[in-house]
Amino acid sequence: MCTTQGATPIRLKRRPIAQSIENLDQLMNLEKGRMSRDLFWDRDIYEQELERIFARCWLFVAHESQIPKAGDYVSTYMGEDNVLIVRQKDGSVKGFLNTCPHRGNKVCFADLGNARQFVCNYHGWAFGIDGGLKGMAASETYEAAGIDKSEHGLHPVAQIDSYRGLIFATLDPDAPSLAEYLGDMRYYLDAIFDMDEGGTEFIGGCVKSVIQCNWKYASENFVGDILHALWTHDSGAKAMVGGPVAEVHKTPEQSYHVNFNGHGWEFNQDIVGNCATLGEKELLKYLYVLQPKVAERLGDLRSKMIGAISSCTLFPNTSFLPGQNTFRTWHPRGPGQIELHTWTFVNKNAPQEIKDKWRKGTMMTFSPSGVFEMDDGENWEYSTRSNAGFVTRQQDLYLGLGHDTRVEDTDLPGNVFQGQINEANQRAFYQRWLDLMKSESWKNVPQRDVPKMKEGV
Amino acid sequence: MNAKTALPEIGVDAETQRRVEQFLYREARLLDNERWDDWLALMAEDIHYWMPTMENRRRADKNGTYAVDRGALYNDNLVDLTRRVTRFKQPTAWAEDPATRHAHVVAGIEVYQGEAPGEFIVHSTFVNYRSRVEKDNDLLVGRREDVLRADGDGFRLARRKIIITQSVLMAKNLNTFL
Numbered sequence: 001m002c003t004t005q006g007a008t009p010i011r012l013k014r015r016p017i018a019q020s021i022e023n024l025d026q027l028m029n030l031e032k033g034r035m036s037r038d039l040f041w042d043r044d045i046y047e048q049e050l051e052r053i054f055a056r057c058w059l060f061v062a063h064e065s066q067i068p069k070a071g072d073y074v075s076t077y078m079g080e081d082n083v084l085i086v087r088q089k090d091g092s093v094k095g096f097l098n099t100c101p102h103r104g105n106k107v108c109f110a111d112l113g114n115a116r117q118f119v120c121n122y123h124g125w126a127f128g129i130d131g132g133l134k135g136m137a138a139s140e141t142y143e144a145a146g147i148d149k150s151e152h153g154l155h156p157v158a159q160i161d162s163y164r165g166l167i168f169a170t171l172d173p174d175a176p177s178l179a180e181y182l183g184d185m186r187y188y189l190d191a192i193f194d195m196d197e198g199g200t201e202f203i204g205g206c207v208k209s210v211i212q213c214n215w216k217y218a219s220e221n222f223v224g225d226i227l228h229a230l231w232t233h234d235s236g237a238k239a240m241v242g243g244p245v246a247e248v249h250k251t252p253e254q255s256y257h258v259n260f261n262g263h264g265w266e267f268n269q270d271i272v273g274n275c276a277t278l279g280e281k282e283l284l285k286y287l288y289v290l291q292p293k294v295a296e297r298l299g300d301l302r303s304k305m306i307g308a309i310s311s312c313t314l315f316p317n318t319s320f321l322p323g324q325n326t327f328r329t330w331h332p333r334g335p336g337q338i339e340l341h342t343w344t345f346v347n348k349n350a351p352q353e354i355k356d357k358w359r360k361g362t363m364m365t366f367s368p369s370g371v372f373e374m375d376d377g378e379n380w381e382y383s384t385r386s387n388a389g390f391v392t393r394q395q396d397l398y399l400g401l402g403h404d405t406r407v408e409d410t411d412l413p414g415n416v417f418q419g420q421i422n423e424a425n426q427r428a429f430y431q432r433w434l435d436l437m438k439s440e441s442w443k444n445v446p447q448r449d450v451p452k453m454k455e456g457v
Numbered sequence: 458m459n460a461k462t463a464l465p466e467i468g469v470d471a472e473t474q475r476r477v478e479q480f481l482y483r484e485a486r487l488l489d490n491e492r493w494d495d496w497l498a499l500m501a502e503d504i505h506y507w508m509p510t511m512e513n514r515r516r517a518d519k520n521g522t523y524a525v526d527r528g529a530l531y532n533d534n535l536v537d538l539t540r541r542v543t544r545f546k547q548p549t550a551w552a553e554d555p556a557t558r559h560a561h562v563v564a565g566i567e568v569y570q571g572e573a574p575g576e577f578i579v580h581s582t583f584v585n586y587r588s589r590v591e592k593d594n595d596l597l598v599g600r601r602e603d604v605l606r607a608d609g610d611g612f613r614l615a616r617r618k619i620i621i622t623q624s625v626l627m628a629k630n631l632n633t634f635l
Contacts, residue, residue, distance in 0.1 A: 111513045111624070113520075205528035207510050209626035235547035239540045279540070339625060359526070364537060369508075369530040369631040371544040377629030378552040381593075 021048055024438050030427045033400020039430075040214040041387040045437075046335040052436050053316050054079025058159075058168040058181045060318040060329055061085045061095060063343070065165065065201035071114045071129050076341070077331045078171055083157060084108055084118070085167065086129050093162070095169045096131045096154035107154065111206070118154070127154050164193035165200055174442045183451045184260040184413035185314065188267075191302035192322050195294045198349035202327070204359040207342045209368040213380035215317055215338045216433070218330040221376070222311045222319030223264035224257055224425030227401070232379060236371035240279045240364070246270075248309055252419030255309075257402065260414040260449050262315035262432025264425030267322075269301065273309030274323025277372070278361030283307075286354050287323075290347075301412070309420070315432055320345070325358045326366040336384055342367060399423050399430070413452040464578065467570040477568045477579055477605060480612050485561035485583075488634055493542040496634065497535075501606055501613040506533040508619035508635065510626075523620075530631055531619070538634075545632075552632060558588045559633055575607035576615070585635055587628075595628040597621050597635065 021044055028035040038045060059078045066074050067087040074085050075098060082098040084107075100107050100120040107118040107127060117134060119126045124137030131154035136142060157169040161178040163186060168178050175181065182189070193200050211218070221228065229237075230245045237245045248255060248268055255268040271291055272284045287307045295303035307323030320327040328342040344362040346355045365372045387393045402422030410416050417424040431448070439445045469477075480499075487496045500506070508531040509523035525532070533541070544550050565582040585597040604616035619635050 109513060110515050110518070113514055113518050204526065205510065205512060207528045207530070207626075208624065209628065209630075211629045213629075231549075232551065234549035235544045235551070238547050238549075239544035356526075360532060360537070363529055363532060364540065367530060368626050368628065369541075371541060374544070374630040374632055375550070375552045381629055 020438060020440070021045060024434060028430055028434065030399070030431060033398055033403070033423065033427070034396045035399055035430060037387045037393045037395065037397060039216060039433075040384050041335055041393060043335055046332070048437060049332070050079050052439070053433065054171075054332065055081075056170065056172040056175060056436065056442065057316055058161075058170045058175060058178050059316075060166060060314065061160075061169045062093075062167045063165055063200070063202040063327075063345070064093075064162060064167060065348070066112070067093065069114065071116055072112075073108070073115055073129070074112045075108055075110065076329075077339070078157070078169065079332060081171065082106065083169070084154075085160075085169070086115070086131075088130060093160055093167055094129075094131060095157035095160050096127075097157075099155070100125050101133075101152045101155065102136075125152075131156055164189055166193065172442065176442065180451075181261065182263065182314070183449065184453050185258075185263040185265070187413040187453055188258060188265050188302070188305070188312070190298055191294075191305040192320070193345075195298065195302075195306050196290065196347040196349055197297075198347060200345045201348045202343045202345055203355055204344045204362075207363075207367050209340050210333070211338050211340055211377045211380060212336055213338060213377070213384040214335055215330045215332040216429075217380040217383050218338060218340070218376075219313045219315075219317050219319060220426045220429055221380070222321070223259075223313035223429045224266045224311075224420075224422060226266050226309060226311065227421050228379070232375050233372050235375065236365065237277060239371045240277050246273060246309060248273075249419075249421040252421065255418075255420035256407075256412075257405075257417040257420060257422040257424045258412065258414040259417075259425045259428040260451070262429050263313065264429055265310065265312040266420040266422065266425060267305050267310035268308045268420055269304035270308045271304050272307045272323065274321055275307035276323075277365055278324060278357070279364075280357045280361060282354065283357055283361065286350065313429065315429065321366060324362060324366055326362045328366075340368075399426055411452075415449060464569070464572060466567075469568045469570060469577065473577070474566075474568045477577060477612065478566050480605065481563050481566060481579070481581060481603075484614075485563050488561050489559045491545070491556065491559070493545050497538060497542055499612075499614050500535055500538060501608075501615040502535060504533070504535050504538065504614060505616050506531050506538055506614075506634075507617065508532075508621070511621065511624040513624055530626070531634075541634075552589075552630060555590060557632060560584075560586045561633075561635070562586075571604055571606075573606075577605045577607075577612075579603040579605055583635060585633065587633060597623070597628075599635065601635070 061076050062074050062085040070089045072087045083095050084098045085095045098106050102125050105122040107120045117126050126134045128134050133149040133152045158171050158173040160169040257266050272287050275283050291303050310322050313319040317330045325345050327345045331339040344359050346358050402424045405417045407416040407418050510528035562584040563581050567580040569578045571577045581601050587595045599621035602618045605612040606615045
């Protein structure tokens with residue numbers, strides 16, 4: 001289990017908040033479903049995103065199962081900041097910037113592994129797995145200079161916590177708790193990450209690739225855009241199941257958009273729709289057998305989400321697909337590039353052959369060589385690159401599907417909209433983006449969404 | 458980077474070496490020309506076509522750079538390969554239209570006797586360059602370890618392991634075979 005680290009880490013210095021870009025409101029008119037292309041191109045906007053989105057939000061950093069033993073670590077990114085996420089001797093998890101406080105070099109060049117300490121290659125500064133500076137080569141020269149080692153540990157993340165096996169961290173000590181940040185989205189997260197009593201695990205390592213697109217194109221796609229599948233992924237569906245993508249726009253009564261704090265989930269209640277695209281009957285059988293047990297555990301609605309046609313983005317840049325079981329983070333690399341890290345998640349208690357089929361299924365569908373993802377990358381790259389044109393960039397984009405679909409009289413948590421063919425979640429995503437970009441600190445971020453779930457649940 | 462090679466390296470006669478080289482050069486040409494069905498016809502029924510992803514691990518880490526149960530861009534049997542070919546052939550495979558221009562360059566071909574009679578272990582290096590529309594150019598360089606099986610006058614590919622140099626694939630997709 002994770003524990004929150006000290007609320008105010010020593011030496012956490014922040015440069016004064018950059019002057020906010022003026023007139024950010026003019027970038028979008030969400031009521032009318034219009035938005036500017038500058039969001040996907042402008043360098044100044046990107047730099048402000050690094051500060052006000054990525055150095056502020058809770059970001060996914062690891063799954064508990066990736067670092068089971070003391071000293072186990074993964075190297076990942078929070079925005080463009082490289083961090084090490086390390087299991088401690090007491091079972092808690094800590095996170096540090098992967099940079100030596102002496103002269104700035106990386107202290108760990110491996111993607112993952114188990115360490116007793118991290119030693120910088122430059123001058124041999126050695127750090128314990130708790131981030132503390134233990135010693136260095138020729139330590140007597142530093143002692144002669146009067147160094148206080150306790151002041152020169154690896155720089156910790158501000159807060160770290162986990163939910164249902166997913167570990168998140170934030171670089172902002174003023175960020176609300178993870179529970180508050182995820183809010184009502186936790187209700188839906190349970191449908192996937194708590195459908196089975198053993199919880200989930202990541203298997204099969206991490207597949208990494210680069211797409212020349214703005215990070216928000218990827219996030220907005222998973223936050224609510226099932227519509228593209230019908231058109232973009234026709235070839236992939238024919239390859240995997242021999243027929244076209246399901247026409248979910250014809251049955252809006254059984255599907256939803258839900259969002260909270262900019263996180264969004266579009267979903268059907270067809271139990272296995274996403275999973276079916278993997279072309280593995282055994283996986284469908286597994287889900288159908290599991291579904292009644294999930295219904296007992298989490299109720300009918302969530303039991304029908306376990307492998308359904310659906311997708312989710314946790315604001316800002318982590319997404320997953322139930323049923324296909326791909327989990328991914330879109331790390332920003334400038335306004336026109338992302339580094340995509342993908343994993344396969346499975347129920348820990350699933351039989352090994354079921355896990356193996358999911359591992360192959362994610363590779364066949366949603367990996368750089370996958371028959372679905374193959375066509376996504378090109379769409380996002382050219383949605384980004386076309387904005388190089390000065391006049392092109394002045395042309396608004398449309399994001400207006402599903403006005404007047406809000407469901408008011410419902411017990412479902414979050415903001416609920418009827419029909420998964422919708423752009424309500426995308427609008428909520430960009431509203432949250434705008435709120436954060438305009439706010440000088442967390443205190444100024446408007447709390448638009450009223451949680452139905454209690455924080456501690 | 459290379460996994461264990463259990464078998465002793467017993468060479469083959471010049472004519473077998475020439476025929477294997479010819480097989481691999483022809484295979485490269487079929488892929489350059491997107492002759493997907495002809496390429497599939499080179500596969501044995503029990504083909505294992507494997508391209509693991511590379512992990513940066515310290516040398517002391519016994520888990521190694523890659524493993525069969527870890528990340529992969531290909532970890533395919535014949536059904537999987539056929540599915541991929543089915544996508545390539547769809548008129549709605551948008552990222553294939555206009556067509557990608559491929560160059561599969563194969564070099565450094567070494568041929569040794571395989572485990573079973575009529576099987577050969579073949580090492581080769583490759584350069585793959587793909588160009589799409591105006592300026593999408595993707596370069597992959599790597600090494601392959603194949604098992605070819607004699608089949609009539611020719612061979613079938615029974616096993617292929619593809620090791621690339623990149624740990625982060627520097628491309629939006631991998632729309633070819635290697």
